[in-house]
Amino acid sequence: MEYDNTNRVSLFQPKEKKDIIFDGTINCDGTDIKAIIVKATSREGTPYRNVYISAGPIYLNENKAKETIPDVGGTINLLGMSKRIGLYFKEYIDKQSNKTKQMLSGSLREPNPDYLDGAHESKRNDYLDAKNGSAPQITQAEAIQEQPKTEEPNDEIPF
Numbered sequence: 001m002e003y004d005n006t007n008r009v010s011l012f013q014p015k016e017k018k019d020i021i022f023d024g025t026i027n028c029d030g031t032d033i034k035a036i037i038v039k040a041t042s043r044e045g046t047p048y049r050n051v052y053i054s055a056g057p058i059y060l061n062e063n064k065a066k067e068t069i070p071d072v073g074g075t076i077n078l079l080g081m082s083k084r085i086g087l088y089f090k091e092y093i094d095k096q097s098n099k100t101k102q103m104l105s106g107s108l109r110e111p112n113p114d115y116l117d118g119a120h121e122s123k124r125n126d127y128l129d130a131k132n133g134s135a136p137q138i139t140q141a142e143a144i145q146e147q148p149k150t151e152e153p154n155d156e157i158p159f
Contacts (some may be wrong), residue, residue, distance in 0.1 A: 007108040009087060013101050016041055021049070058085060072104060075111045083108040 022037040034054035041047050058074035070086035077083075087106035094101050 007083075009085060009104070009106045009108060011087070011104040013103070014040075015096075016043075026053070058087075070106060072106075078108070082111045084111045 018038050018040045020036050021039045024035060026033045026035045036052050038050050038052060039047065040050065055078055056074060056076035058072050058076065060072055061069060064071070071089045072087040073085060075082060076085050085106065085108055087104040090103050090105050091100050092103055093099070
């Protein structure tokens with residue numbers, strides 16, 4: 001049986017040097033999208049640039065009440081769908097360098113609309129910073145990014 005990677009997340013430290021060379025906004029059909037351009041070098045030594053689009057804010061959870069609570073999390077928009085992301089810091093041995101490195105591992109799930117409503121009660125520092133204006137301010141609508149609602153089917157027979 002093959003391993004199912006559906007809604008799984010694995011993020012590793014870059015193997016080669018990557019530099020953010022531009023940071024800004026792309027306006028696509030009237031919608032502003034946060035983006036960065038990263039300069040990197042391929043394994044063959046060829047330099048290239050890559051455009052990365054923001055999926056939404058995530059927050060470091062500095063006051064975990066129990067180990068099952070993610071270290072980092074938030075609500076992001078992927079491929080037009082709103083998803084909750086929960087990530088945990090983990091260490092692994094890099095096979096090439098034989099050094100211990102850190103990664104983030106976790107999963108995606110359906111969003112919880114009440115997530116930000118109680119954020120101040122759970123002492124989420126990054127959220128409080130944003131709310132108090134010491135970090136980039138986001139609105140709850142931007143963080144949750146609601147899905148379009150489907151209409152009820154009309155079962156009436158027209159005769």
